[in-house]
Structures are given as C-alpha cells and as structure tokens.
Amino acid sequence: MIYSWKKIVKTGLPLLTLTILIEIIAGQILQGKQESLLLFPIFLISIPVVNSVSGNIGSVLGARLASGLHVGYITLSLKDKEMHDNFFISLLIGFITYFLLAIIIYFIAVFGNLLTEDITLMNFIIIFLLTGVLLISIVALVSVITAFLSYKRGLDPDDMVSPIVTTIADVMGILFLFFIIGIFGVGI
Amino acid sequence: MYAKEMVKQSLPLIIFCGLGAIIAGSTLGLMKDLFLEIPGLIVVIPAIIAMRGNISTAFGSRLGSAYHLGIIDADNLWNEELKQNIIGSLFLSFFVAFIIGILAYITSILPPINVYPNPLKLISIVLISGILSGIILSFLTILIIYLVFKRGYDPDNITGPALATFGDIITMLSIFGSAILVEVLM
Numbered sequence: 384m385i386y387s388w389k390k391i392v393k394t395g396l397p398l399l400t401l402t403i404l405i406e407i408i409a410g411q412i413l414q415g416k417q418e419s420l421l422l423f424p425i426f427l428i429s430i431p432v433v434n435s436v437s438g439n440i441g442s443v444l445g446a447r448l449a450s451g452l453h454v455g456y457i458t459l460s461l462k463d464k465e466m467h468d469n470f471f472i473s474l475l476i477g478f479i480t481y482f483l484l485a486i487i488i489y490f491i492a493v494f495g496n497l498l499t500e501d502i503t504l505m506n507f508i509i510i511f512l513l514t515g516v517l518l519i520s521i522v523a524l525v526s527v528i529t530a531f532l533s534y535k536r537g538l539d540p541d542d543m544v545s546p547i548v549t550t551i552a553d554v555m556g557i558l559f560l561f562f563i564i565g566i567f568g569v570g571i
Numbered sequence: 572m573y574a575k576e577m578v579k580q581s582l583p584l585i586i587f588c589g590l591g592a593i594i595a596g597s598t599l600g601l602m603k604d605l606f607l608e609i610p611g612l613i614v615v616i617p618a619i620i621a622m623r624g625n626i627s628t629a630f631g632s633r634l635g636s637a638y639h640l641g642i643i644d645a646d647n648l649w650n651e652e653l654k655q656n657i658i659g660s661l662f663l664s665f666f667v668a669f670i671i672g673i674l675a676y677i678t679s680i681l682p683p684i685n686v687y688p689n690p691l692k693l694i695s696i697v698l699i700s701g702i703l704s705g706i707i708l709s710f711l712t713i714l715i716i717y718l719v720f721k722r723g724y725d726p727d728n729i730t731g732p733a734l735a736t737f738g739d740i741i742t743m744l745s746i747f748g749s750a751i752l753v754e755v756l757m
Contacts, residue, residue, distance in 0.1 A: 391660065395663045403674065407618050413614065414614050414684065414686060424600045431743075432592040435735070442731075487590070488593060
C-alpha cells in the first residue's frame with residue numbers, strides 16, 4: 384500500500400496552515416468592508432470570480448512553464464521568448480474572460496434585484512476589467528517567478544505554483560477591487 | 572498560429588470555471604443577511620474555499636498518479652488505497668477547519684478589528700461546512716475519476732479544473748446551509 388491517511392495529513396497540514404493564515408487576512412479585509420459590501424452586493428458576487436479567474440490562469444501558466452522547463456524548451460532566462468509568449472497570452476485570456484464575465488455578472492445583478500445603488504453597466508465593466516487586468520498581470524508575474532525559482536532550487540514547480548498563485552490571487556484580488564472602487568468613488 | 576491554438580485550448584475552460592465562480596459569488600450575495608446576524612462569518616469564507624480547493628485538487632491529482640501507477644482503475648476503484656485517501660482528506664478537513672475557526676475568532680477580537688463573534692457558533696459552522704463539503708467532494712471526485720477511467724481519458728487533464736469549479740459551488744452552498752442550521756439550532 385502506498386497511501387496512508389496519516390501520511391496524507393502530515394504532508395498536507397503545514398502548507399495548508401500557512402495558506403489558511405493568509406486567507407484569514409483576506410477574510411478580515413472583507414469584514415472591515417462588510418457594511419459597504421452589503422450595500423453593493425454586485426461586488427460581493429464579483430469577489431470569488433475576480434480571484435478564481437486569475438488563480439486558474441496563473442495555475443495553467445505555471446503548469447505550462449513547468450512542463451517547458453522539465454522538457455527543456457523553456458530556459459531559465461528572463462529573456463526567454465517562449466516564456467514571454469506564454470505570459471502575454473495569459474494576459475490576453477484574462478482580458479477576454481474578465482470582459483465577458485463582467486457583462487454576465489451585471490445582468491445577474493439586474494435580474495436578481497441586487498443593484499441597490501446606481502452603477503451603470505459601463506461603470507461596472509471598467510471597475511471589474513481594471514481590477515482583473517491588474518490582478519492577472521501581478522499573478523502571471525508571480526507565476527513566472529515561482530516556477531523559475533522553484534525549478535532553479537531543484538523543487539518541482541508543479542507542486543509549488545498552484546497553491547502560491549491561488550493564495551496570492553485571493554488576497555490581492557480583494558485589495559485591488561477595493562483600490563479600483565476607491566479611485567472611481569462609487570461609495571465604498 | 573501557436574498563440575491562437577493556446578487561446579483556443581484554454582479559454583473555454585477558464586470561462587467555464589468563471590461561470591462556476593459566478594454561481595459561488597451569487598450564493599455569497601444571497602447570504603448577505605446572515606453576515607449581519609453572524610459576526611465573523613464573512614472572515615472564514617476565503618479560508619474554507621481555499622482549504623477545500625487545496626485538499627480536493629491534491630486528492631484528485633493523487634488519484635491521477637495512482638491510475639498511472641496502475642494501483643486503481645475503473646474495475647478496481649473501491650480499494651484500500653482509495654479508502655486511505657478519503658480518510659486522509661476528511662481528517663485534514665477536520666483539523667484545518669478547526670484551525671480556521673480558532674484563527675478567525677482570535678483575529679476578530681484583537682485590535683484593530685474588535686468584532687466579537689460567538690466562538691461556539693463560528694467554529695460549529697466552519698466544522699460542519701468543512702466536513703460536509705469534504706464528504707460531498709470526495710464522492711464527486713470518485714465519480715469524476717470513474718467516468719474519466721471509463722472513457723479512457725487522462726485524469727490529470729480533467730480533475731483539477733472540474734474539482735476547482737464544482738468545489739467552489741459546493742463549498743459555498745455548504746457554508747450557507749451550515750450557517751442557517753447553526754443559526755436555527757443555537
């Protein structure tokens with residue numbers, strides 16, 4: 384038998400505990416903004432979407448870089464052309480996805496009677512898209528750095544990138560969303 | 572044409588996962604009255620979702636490796652290796668959920684936050700939703716793996732995104748359900 388439940392708990396617990404510590408900080412930021420979020424439920428709906436899209440794209444990017452490094456068609460250089468292509472295509476995929484999802488979220492909020500204050504479709508698309516593009520840029524950068532550094536140190540990037548990237552996307556996503564909303568002065 | 576091929580391959584799946592996140596987000600929107608009634612509830616949400624995502628994608632990728640190693644297949648699925656994996660995932664969910672509840676309570680009562688949740692309520696909600704979503708997702712993982720085996724696909728390509736998407740929705744619904752249950756009972 385190669386699996387035992389004790390070993391699964393022992394290997395999983397340390398990284399999970401660290402992840403949870405950071406996620407609790409994200410949760411406390413939400414609690415601090417709770418009153419405003421309840422006035423603007425459309426942003427409450429947006430939070431898991433903003434975070435998970437960047438988390439997913441960052442994980443895919445990391446997996447692609449890991450395969451490239453393992454097989455050898457990507458080199459450990461910041462000038463690597465293949466890495467640049469992967470990076471910019473991730474940003475493009477992020478841009479298209481965030482744009483489409485912004486429209487869908489807006490109409491869900493309209494039909495669900497969740498638009499308690501006046502936010503126009505254009506307003507919402509700009510806020511959502513700016514948050515998303517800012518987040519995916521940072522997350523893609525973190526993904527490249529994590530993949531390269533872990534490979535350089537002899538660790539498997541496949542194990543490292545996904546948990547690091549999704550945790551960072553969760554915290555930064557919430558911070559960026561409130562930052563962009565603050566710039567546009569919607570009232571949060 | 573390399574770029575076009577990459578966009579074509581991953582964009583549909585990324586958008587599909589985004590639609591799943593919209594369902595999770597809408598559940599969050601439905602819970603807004605509960606956040607007022609249960610202080611501290613909103614704090615645990617990112618942590619429970621992250622815990623579930625980490626535990627179940629690791630579970631899925633271990634089953635993928637087990638398949639490649641020839642330890643499990645469609646005809647020999649429910650064996651001791653699988654049982655150890657399920658027990659391990661559930662114990663991990665229990666421990667981590669407990670840590671989430673304690674951390675959320677402690678960080679809330681300390682300055683500068685100064686919010687005073689009911690610790691018993693908060694920890695009960697985290698434990699019930701953590702275990703409940705763990706059980707549902709374990710069986711969902713086995714079902715997905717079984718279907719993937721039957722069709723002869725590589726589980727590595729499918730379980731990750733599928734579990735991430737269903738995981739978020741099931742976890743949000745579990746938190747919603749446990750919060751209502753605890754609010755009614757306690």
